[in-house]
Amino acid sequence: MEFEKVVKKRAMIRRYQKKAVEDEKIQRILNLAWKAPSAGFTQPVEFILVKDEKAKRALFEAALYQEQLLEAPIIIAVVSNTSRSTPRYGKRGREFYSVIDGAFASLIILFTCVKEGLGASFVGAFEDEKVSKVLKLPNYVRPIGLIAIGYPAEAAPKYKRISLEKLIHKNTW
Numbered sequence: 233m234e235f236e237k238v239v240k241k242r243a244m245i246r247r248y249q250k251k252a253v254e255d256e257k258i259q260r261i262l263n264l265a266w267k268a269p270s271a272g273f274t275q276p277v278e279f280i281l282v283k284d285e286k287a288k289r290a291l292f293e294a295a296l297y298q299e300q301l302l303e304a305p306i307i308i309a310v311v312s313n314t315s316r317s318t319p320r321y322g323k324r325g326r327e328f329y330s331v332i333d334g335a336f337a338s339l340i341i342l343f344t345c346v347k348e349g350l351g352a353s354f355v356g357a358f359e360d361e362k363v364s365k366v367l368k369l370p371n372y373v374r375p376i377g378l379i380a381i382g383y384p385a386e387a388a389p390k391y392k393r394i395s396l397e398k399l400i401h402k403n404t405w
């Protein structure tokens with residue numbers, strides 16, 4: 233699928249069919265997410281693949297009971313291992329670059345899901361401590377996003393965006 237089409241087609245899909253997602257598709261998604269940019273090439277981003285029903289329910293409870301986390305056959309938890317970003321960049325590495333690195337990898341996951349015919353929803357509204365506990369994250373690994381993935385069972389919701397002209401500034405604000 234042509235890149236422009238992938239970008240235009242991407243939307244958060246929050247309902248999924250029962251059908252499992254093939255491991256090869258998940259591997260292809262991760263192969264591309266792995267190529268995401270990384271501040272100073274510190275590569276803090278890691279991925280946790282969650283298929284276990286008990287773990288999915290615990291993530292659902294840690295993320296404001298968002299149903300897509302229960303319904304998705306697989307969740308990719310994108311996490312940042314700040315033990316790689318902090319030594320070089322200190323607070324900025326831990327609090328800022330680690331998040332941006334994770335966000336870039338997450339967007340590649342969302343785009344690749346479109347290409348693979350999958351629906352995905354990025355969930356960022358969760359309680360960090362609860363998610364960390366469920367995923368058994370060490371204290372230097374921070375959760376960035378929970379990406380629910382499955383074969384879509386709904387059409388993409390349509391949103392009206394702020395017009396682009398209103399968002400473009402020339403030279404200064």
Ligand SMILES: Cc1cc2nc3c(=O)[nH]c(=O)nc-3n(C[C@H](O)[C@H](O)[C@H](O)COP(=O)(O)O)c2cc1C
Pocket residue numbers: 242243244245246298353354355356357358391
């Ligand atoms: C940082 C961030 C956090 C988000 N957290 C959630 C979330 O917790 N639950 C959810 O359903 N969608 C979440 N979203 C998705 C947005 O609601 C969605 O991108 C927005 O409404 C635009 O829709 P679209 O992505 O389908 O174009 C999040 C998006 C971003 C960028």
